[in-house]
Every structure is written in C-alpha cells, then in structure tokens.
Amino acid sequence: MLSNSPPEDFHIVRFSKMEKVGHIEHRARQLYQVCAGQRSRVWAKAEADTEWRPLFYRDKAIGVVLDMDSDFTRPVIVLEVTNAQGEWIGPPEGTDISDEEKECDAQGHVIENSMFDDVTTQWELDIHEQIDQVGKTFLDKLHGNFNVFVQRAKDHIESRECQLRERERQVCARESVTERLATRLELKERRLEEELVRCEHKIKEYESLRLEIERQDAERRDEQERILAEKTEELRRQRDELQAEKDKFQEELNRMSELGKVQESRIKLDIGGNQFTTSLLTLTKDPDSMLAAMFSGRHELKTEGDGSYFIDRDGTHFRYLLNYLRDGCVKEGTLPQNSTVWRELRTEAEFYQLTGLEEYLKHLLDKKDSEG
Numbered sequence: 001m002l003s004n005s006p007p008e009d010f011h012i013v014r015f016s017k018m019e020k021v022g023h024i025e026h027r028a029r030q031l032y033q034v035c036a037g038q039r040s041r042v043w044a045k046a047e048a049d050t051e052w053r054p055l056f057y058r059d060k061a062i063g064v065v066l067d068m069d070s071d072f073t074r075p076v077i078v079l080e081v082t083n084a085q086g087e088w089i090g091p092p093e094g095t096d097i098s099d100e101e102k103e104c105d106a107q108g109h110v111i112e113n114s115m116f117d118d119v120t121t122q123w124e125l126d127i128h129e130q131i132d133q134v135g136k137t138f139l140d141k142l143h144g145n146f147n148v149f150v151q152r153a154k155d156h157i158e159s160r161e162c163q164l165r166e167r168e169r170q171v172c173a174r175e176s177v178t179e180r181l182a183t184r185l186e187l188k189e190r191r192l193e194e195e196l197v198r199c200e201h202k203i204k205e206y207e208s209l210r211l212e213i214e215r216q217d218a219e220r221r222d223e224q225e226r227i228l229a230e231k232t233e234e235l236r237r238q239r240d241e242l243q244a245e246k247d248k249f250q251e252e253l254n255r256m257s258e259l260g261k262v263q264e265s266r267i268k269l270d271i272g273g274n275q276f277t278t279s280l281l282t283l284t285k286d287p288d289s290m291l292a293a294m295f296s297g298r299h300e301l302k303t304e305g306d307g308s309y310f311i312d313r314d315g316t317h318f319r320y321l322l323n324y325l326r327d328g329c330v331k332e333g334t335l336p337q338n339s340t341v342w343r344e345l346r347t348e349a350e351f352y353q354l355t356g357l358e359e360y361l362k363h364l365l366d367k368k369d370s371e372g
Contacts, residue, residue, distance in 0.1 A: 002032055003043065003080040003092050017063025017073070021055045022111035024062060028079040029110065041106040043078040043091055052078070052095040058108035157306060185249050192242050199235050206231065267295065268308035274315030275308065278322055285325045290353045317345045324357045339368050 001010045011031060015024060025042050034040055042055040046066040055065055062068075066075055078092045091097055206228045214221035265280035284292040294301060294309075304310050324330055335342070346361040 001076075001078055003078045004089050015062065016116060017068050018061050019115060020058065020111050021060055021062055021065060022058030022108055023114050024077060025058060025079065025106070026110045026112050028077065032079065032081075034079075034081055038081055039086070039105065040079055040081045040110075041088075041104075043080060043095065044075050046073060046075050048076060052092050054091075054097070054101055054104070056104060056106045058106055058110060153306065182249070185245070189242065189246070192238065196235070196239070199231070202231065203228070203235075268306070269318075270304060270308040270310040271315030271318045272311075272313055274318065276315070276318060276322065278326075282322065282325045285328065286354060286356070288353060288355065289325075290351070291325075313348065313351060314344075317341065317348055320345055321348060321352060321354060321357065324354065330357065330360050335364075339365060342368075 013027065013031075021042055025040060028034075028042070029040055043052050044055055044062070044066060045052050046068055053066070055062075057065070062075070066073075068075065080088060080091055083089055088103075206224065210221060210224045210228065213224050267278055267280055267283060269276040269278065280295055283295045286292055293299070301309055320335065323334060335345070342361050342364055346358055346365070349358040349361060
C-alpha cells in the first residue's frame with residue numbers, strides 16, 4: 001500500500017523472503033503507476049503489531065532486512081513517494097523517525113527483474129504440488145482431530161451437567177432437612193416460652209407463699225427461699241440452654257446461607273489449559289488482588305464456549321493460589337518443599353497481586369538462602 005493511501009487500497013502480493021528490496025519497490029511502483037522521474041522508498045514491518053522500519057538499501061533481501069525466520073511470515077510493505085514539489089509525502093501513520101531519515105533517499109537501483117525469473121523448473125513445480133498435497137492432508141487430519149475434540153468436549157459438558165443436576169438435587173434435599181429442623185426448633189422454642197411463662201407464674205405464687213410463711217414461721221420461710229433459689233437457677237439454666245440452641249441454629253443458618261452463595265456463584269477458570277472451578281466469594285476475598293478486580297463487576301469479561309474465563313498463565317500451581325484465597329493464609333505443610341516451586345509460585349502471586357502470599361514466599365526463599 002502507499003503510505004498515505006486509504007485502507008481499502010491494500011493489495012496482497014506473494015514474494016519470496018529472498019527477493020531483493022529493489023524488486024519489491026519496482027513492483028509497487030508498477031502497481032501504483034509511479035512516474036519514472038518520481039522518487040520512492042520503502043517502509044515495512046515484519047508483523048502487524050511491530051514497528052515500521054525504513055528499507056533504504058535496495059540490494060538486500062527482504063527476509064534479511066526484516067529478520068524473517070519463517071517462510072509464512074506476512075510483512076506489511078508501504079511505498080512512500082514524493083509530491084509534485086519533490087517533497088516526501090510522509091511515512092506510514094504512527095512512525096517515529098528522525099530528521100535525517102525524513103530527507104534520506106533509498107540507496108541502489110530499482111531492480112526490475114526478479115531473482116527467480118526463468119529458473120522455475122518442472123521439478124520445482126512438482127515439489128510445490130507435493131507440498132500443497134501434504135498441506136491438504138495435514139488440514140484434513142487436523143479437521144478430523146478437531147471434530148473428535150469437539151465431540152469429547154460435548155460429552156464432558158453433558159457429564160458435568162448431570163453432575164450439577166445431582167448436586168442440585170442434594171442441595172434441595174438438604175434445604176428440606178433444614179426447613180424441617182427449623183420448624184422443630186420453632187415449636188420447641190414456643191414450648192419453652194410457655195414453660196417460661198408458667199415458671200414466672202410459679203415464681204409469683206412462691207413469692208406470695210413465702211410472704212405468708214414468713215409471717216408464720218422463720219424456718220419455713222428459709223426453706224421456701226431455698227426452693228425459690230433452686231427454681232430460679234433451674235430456670236436460668238434452661239434459659240441459657242435455649243439461648244445456646246438458638247445461637248447454634250443461627251450459626252447453622254449462616255453456614256448454609258454462605259454455602260448457598262458459594263454454590264450460586266460458581267465460576268469456571270481456564271488457566272493455560274487447566275480447568276478450575278471456584279466461587280466468586282473466593283476470587284474476591286483479597287480486594288487488592290487482580291482476580292478481585294477482574295470479577296468485581298466493574299469490567300466486562302468474555303467467556304469461552306464452555307462458559308469458562310480464560311487467563312493466559314501457567315496453571316500448574318494455580319491450585320495453591322486458590323487454596324490461599326479459600327483459607328486466607330498458607331497452612332503448614334500445604335506447599336511442596338521445593339525452592340523452584342516457591343519461585344514459580346511467587347511469580348504467579350506477583351502477577352495476580354496477592355501481596356500476602358508473595359511476602360510469605362519471599363520469607364521462605366530468604367530463609368532457604370540463609371540456611372544454604
């Protein structure tokens with residue numbers, strides 16, 4: 001394409017990486033009908049995401065100049081020409097060049113003939129035909145393997161769906177048991193409240209009786225006071241037992257509620273090809289981590305075909321990071337006694353911004369170095 005041409009004025013031309021820059025420039029000049037007296041020079045980049053480079057030496061091979069190792073690299077070539085006043089129209093957009101490069105002319109002559117003209121033989125044509133045949137065979141096999149992979153993926157998804165349905169059935173059964181327990185506890189609580197009311201009435205009766213007996217006999221008054229104290233202690237003990245049962249039930253409800261939240265917020269992760277299943281609560285437990293930022297809801301994340309979120313990292317040690325988030329710390333004996341694993345895990349902790357785990361691993365490595 002020309003350095004100032006619109007995107008639709010883009011042409012795809014096939015060259016060998018051994019072709020000279022001067023011949024590619026000659027073909028570009030023919031393509032855009034550049035006049036013979038009009039100067040030109042070539043800019044190029046080996047990949048679409050690399051920087052532009054000036055190709056001022058026409059007698060060098062394009063593959064050598066752009067450091068192309070593969071025969072299937074598709075570089076982008078731009079032709080810059082001068083205007084009617086003899087000034088350069090400008091390099092490609094986004095190119096940062098010096099003042100010397102702005103005025104520099106290409107060196108060497110434009111090469112009209114390709115270095116491969118008149119050297120193509122029937123043997124070479126047969127070789128290319130065989131290469132094309134091998135490529136087609138490879139693509140057919142690749143397509144077949146891909147279909148097998150897709151079928152296995154479908155079978156795996158169906159299996160996982162069956163497991164999820166079974167898990168849902170178990171959760172429903174547990175919820176039913178919890179509801180029955182809650183009903184029984186409520187009934188027992190009402191009965192205890194009724195018993196408490198009756199005991200309070202009895203206390204009043206004992207109090208009136210104590211006053212009556214006090215007028216009659218001091219010994220009987222002392223005896224009634226002792227009985228009243230015992231009843232009061234028994235009532236307090238029952239009240240404490242009731243409160244303990246209420247606290248235990250409330251704690252059980254809280255645990256079941258947390259379990260329900262974990263099950264509702266299941267998340268599948270694909271870490272470098274390794275599948276992990278966890279919950280939103282676990283991933284956002286460390287608010288300063290990158291995982292908390294990713295799944296905070298502030299950013300839109302794309303999912304894979306199976307519903308998982310892909311992260312391009314090595315998933316070998318990711319389970320240690322999940323265990324750290326679940327437990328809130330590194331428990332004794334959960335990490336391998338291997339300094340290489342510690343260093344790799346520390347690198348992953350730095351990437352996911354898990355400061356606590358990173359400092360813990362740094363302490364282990366420093367201690368290991370001092371002992372060694």
